[in-house]
Amino acid sequence: MSTITPDPTMEAISRAVVQGRAGDTSAARQQLLTLWSTIGVTGDPLHRCTLAHYLADLHEDPAQALAWDIRALDAADATTDARTQQHHAGLHIAGFYPSLHLNLADNYRRLGSFDAAxxxxxxxxxxxPDLPDDAYGAFLRTALAEVAEAVSRRDVSKRASAPGPAA
Structure with a gap:
């Protein structure tokens, strides 16, 4: 059985995410940007993926969110199951991809790039198939259906269920 080691960077990311979800998106963004400058573009891929994924959600502008979501996907591609399981036993990087691609699809849709979406x-x-059969998996499956429907309508408006600051 592997031992999970406390990770101060992941803990700092979590604190910023909580702050952002509580409504202080500006302070949360600043904290995550400060962490990003510490981690660097070649830092731990799990840190980069997690931070970029959550930082994207703190941007109302879909172009800014897109830039961070691309960074998150790139970092996921460099992350291994062994690394993710150092953070949380049983976690697999494959489970990240539905959410990462969903966010990219939604950003491209909001920008009117329907083919990329x-x-x-x-x-x-x-x-x-990599999603868990739980509330989180159901949430993502529903969001995928919502984005697909919005793409089919050529709708560029923000989804009510999308993460991030209120419009």
């Missing part, structure tokens, strides 16, 4: 929806769907 469709490509990421297809990628997200390919990874849905």
């Amino acid at each position: 469709g490509e990421h929806l297809t990628a997200a769907e390919a990874h849905t």
Whole structure:
């Protein structure tokens, strides 16, 4: 059985996420940006993936969110199961991909790039077997259906269920 070691960077990311979800998005963004400058673009991929994923949610502008979501996906590609399991036993990097591709699809959709959105929806769907059969998995499956429907309507408005600051 592996021992989970406390990770001050992941704890700092979590604190900023909580602050952002409590409504202080500006302070949360600043904390995450400060952490990003410490981690660096070649730092621990799990840290980069997690931070970029949550930082994207703190941007109302889909172009800014897209930039962070691309960084999150790139970092996920460099992360291993062994590394994710140092953070949380039983965690697999494959389970990250449905959410990462969903966010990219939604950003591209909001920017009116419907073909790119469709490509990421297809990628997200390919990874849905990696989702847990729980409330989180159900939430992501519902969000994927919402984004697919919005793409089919060529709707660029923010989804009510999308993470991030209120419009």
